[in-house]
Amino acid sequence: MKTFRIGGVHPSENKLSAGKKIEPMALPKQAVFPLSQHIGAPAVPCVAKGDMVKVGTKIADAGGFVSAAIFSSVSGKVAKIDSVIDASGYRKPAIFIDVVGDEWEESIDRSEELVTKCDLKPEEIVAKIKDAGVVGMGGACFPTHVKLTPPPGSKAECVIINAVECEPYLTADHSLMLEKPEQILMGVSLLMKAVNVTVGYIAIENNKPDAIALMTEKAKNFPGIQVVPLKVKYPQGGEKQLIDAVIGRQVPAPPAIPIAVGAVVQNVGTAYAVYEAVIKNKPLFERIVTVTGKSLANPSNFLTRMGTPMSQLIEAAGGMPEDTGKIIGGGPMMGKALLNAEVPICKGSSGVLLMSEKESLRGEEQNCMRCAKCVAACPMGLEPYLLAKLGEYADWERAEKEDIMTCIECGCCTFTCPSNRPLLDWVRLCKNTVGGIIRERNMKK
Amino acid sequence: MSPHVHSGDSVSKNMRWVIIAMLPAMLWSFYAFGMGAVIVTAVSVASCVFFEWAINKYILKNDKCTVCDLSAVVTGILLAFNLPSNLPLYIIIIGALFAIGVVKMTFGGLGCNLFNPALAARVFLLISFPVKMTVFPEVGQMTAYADAVTAATPMANLADTSLLDLFLGNVGGSLGEVSALCLLLGLVILLASRTITWHIPVSILVTVFALTGLLHIAYPVEVATPWHHLFGGGLMLGAIFMATDYVTSPMTPKGQLIYGFCIGFLTVAIRVFGAYPEGMSFAILIMNAFVPLINNACKPKRFAKEVKK
Incomplete structure (x- = not known):
């Protein structure tokens, strides 16, 4: 089974809300x-x-x-x-x-009817996507119409749909695939038409066999679209890792973008949003959000209007558990701890994760014993132990030479470190500083 | 800051696996050398742990429990593995003090030392007590310790030793090195528990086998067969437990292969052409010194980039 070639880890999946129906x-x-x-x-x-x-x-x-x-x-x-x-x-x-009330714009088609025909030209599709405010729904929130407008001289060869959902706990994409497979596939067709390609891949990790089976079955009616099952490995949902896994090509370091190897990557939630925007004239104002946590009474997938405070979702899933130590926006590997529960759901909010005080504690930091497990885990082929030390010693020049700017901050190094060292914390600090130095240097030129 | 979850791996877990992997060879040493082996192991472990604890508490005035990470226990067992079973107690204690006090703690404790503590201590003792360190009790004296009947290491005339005895461990030698079978069992445990990768042990063993094979074909009388070299002396112990020490080995697979090849090469060179019948300890210590250089020269393959010089 396919997967990316360098590094990676396998955290406990903890997909507590898998198989739960989407509730409004x-x-x-x-x-x-x-x-x-x-x-x-x-x-x-x-x-x-x-x-x-x-x-x-x-x-x-x-x-x-x-x-x-x-x-x-x-x-x-x-x-x-x-x-x-x-x-x-x-x-x-x-x-x-x-x-006040719930009155919709008349232009929005609220029927459930599935439409699989679209006579719009590529640029009209991109315009409609832009006019609906669609952005990448996986978390990075890059405006979708920009990705669909390849820079001059580059040519897309395929669309890759990111449905791996490699973050532990999250099941928003999974539940969407189980309930709206045809709408997603139509969205993928629209994306393929928008960038003028005939090949589309939907990449799904092997821990979602029901979604793989359903999507494969339904994809028979959509020419050019193929479901690609992938071995479960984090961070497969990283854009570079995903392209490597699906078509075996590696995107060079920034400023190169995926189109350099002919790939346009979109999240599965984005494909659905594209369907709604283009076919149903519905702008992006709601999304699926997973609310989860080991102590939570009822982990769920909610169809949520943007702007809803997270506290309301937590209430609906059984209320904030007594032992909550951290509220995380997103998954446990790359999500951010939130300052409070009143943070509104935005376009990129894939999940709300409640971790107990016990789970939130980090282990005691010990000496690096040079076991090289971080080197083996790094999906970018970097040496996290070295970059972290360079950060500690403020050796920015050497850190730049050691390719710190290619770090994708996936957290595999910190996750895997037996000595509980905060490797990514140091690397982030170092990367931010080096990034600033590079920007300054470029401005002087 | 993300990530908010951890693999649950820890220093002590890794050390525990190393200790488990050493158990077969340790039990064999108890069986082969009797009371002597038990005494040497116990004293070595106890003094290593004691010195680490005492140095932390009274010299470094550090509250951290570094003894809890079990690395001192591993050093103690490895040191014992490298000693003859009739060694006087004071020599063992000097060895432990050198291993922990000089080689490990002066550099900053776990992870900071350049040389493998147990191995450096063995060589220190070998140079300081050349006679006591090179005569070994014969196998099967269950109750003997200081009064055990001794003989020189079979490495002195390796070619005459039975291959089966070498493989099983029915020969004289340091505690932990005699049974290739038990050590290979340890290797399987280390690999299965993902404590180490195959690169270092396999590259050493393959190099030694290939080089001694060639030499044996060229000089069938002077050089023992490659099988004798593979199962004899400290090669297995060194390749599986000494050279794979996290702290003193390279960080990337490519670096580990180079490191393993060089250790194998040096071992054969010392064994066949040198004054010592045994070359493993020296080879590993010499290569320990090159590890920082190897780390600088062997970068992992970066994503989407050919390896840079």
Whole structure:
């Protein structure tokens, strides 16, 4: 079975909410929309305090080409434009909307009817995706229309759909595949048409046999799309690792992007959002969110409107357990610990994970015994023990030579270290500093 | 900061696997050399642990329990594995003090030492007590210790020794080195528990086998068969438990192969052409010194990039 070639680890999967039906989450009293929900320029508000909005009304325009518009997920009245602490832990500008009723824009097709025909031209598809504010739903939130506009001189050869969901605990993509397989496949067809290719791969890890079987069965009706089962290994959902696993090509170090090897990678949730945007005229304002944790009464997958506070999801899944030590936005390997439970669900919120105080504790740090397990685990072929030491000793020059900038911060090194060393913490610190030095140098040129 | 989960692996878990892997050879030594082996092992382990604890507490004034990581126990057993079973107690204690006190703790404890502590101590004792360190009790004296009947190592006239005896361990020698079978069992345990990878032991054993094979074909009388070299002396012990020491071996598979090849080459050179009948300890210690260089020269294969010089 296929997988990526270098490094990787296999954390306990803990997919507690696997196989649970997607349940719609109740509307919040107030929805909060941070203006930076994507990589690139923040969106610019196009509503003012006191304006009435409907579900699907645009409330902020894209702030540039690499940016995305934001749409209201609720109907009601704009209460204020203020700031909120989001999943990154920083205070960011945001639009607050008080919810009144649930009135949708008339342009949105709310029927469940499956449409598998589309006569739009590629550029019309990309335009509709852009106008719906669709971004990568896997967590990085890169605006989708940018990825579908290859830079001059490059040519896409295939679309790879990331449905591996290699993060432990998360099951949002899994549940979506089980309930909306045809819509996803149609979304993939649209993406393939948008970049003018005839080959599409849907990569699913082997721990989801039901999804592999269902998608393979349904894919028979969609020419050019092939389901690729992959061996379970983290970080297979990393873009570079995924391309390596599926088509055996390795994307060179930045500034090269996947199109350099002919690949356009999109998350499976994004494919679904593309279907809704193009076929149903529905902008991106809701998503599946996994709420999970070992002490949680009822781990679930919720269809959640953007802007809903995480606390509401936790309540619906049985309430915050007594022993909670950490709330994590995303999965345990790359997710971020949140400052509070009032953080709103955004386009990139794939999960909310509650960890007990005991699980949150790190083991006592010991001397590095040079076992080389971090070197074996690193999927980028780096030497984490060395990079961490260079960070400690502030040797930025050597760290740059040792390719620290290619680190994808997947956390395999810290995960695997028998001495409980905070390897990635040091590497991140070092990488940020080296990145700053490189930017400064480039500006002087 | 992510990641928020951990594999659960720990230093002491790895050390525990090493100890488990050493058990077959240790039990064989108790069976072959009787009381003497038990006394030497017990004293060696006890003094290694004591010295690490005492140095931490009274010299470094450090509250951390580094004894709990079991690395001192591993050093103690390995040191005992390298000693004859009739060695006087004071020599064992000097060896332990040298291993822990000089080779390990002065450099900063676990992970910081350049040389393998047990091996450096063995060589230190070999040079300091050349006679006592090179006569070994004969097998099968269950109750003997200081009064055991001794003979020189079979390495002195390797070609005349029965191959089966070498393989099983029915020969004189240091405690842990005699039974190739038990040591290979240890290798299987280390590999199965993923404590080590195959690169170092296999590259050493293959190199020694190939080189002595060629030499045996060229000089059938002077050089023993490659099988004798493989199963005789400290080769197995060194290749499986000494050269694979995390701290003093290279970090990448490629570096480990080079390291293993060089150890094999040096071992054969010393055994066949040198003044000592046994070359494993020297070969490993010499290569220990090259590990930082090997680490610098052998980078792992970076993603999407050919290996840079």
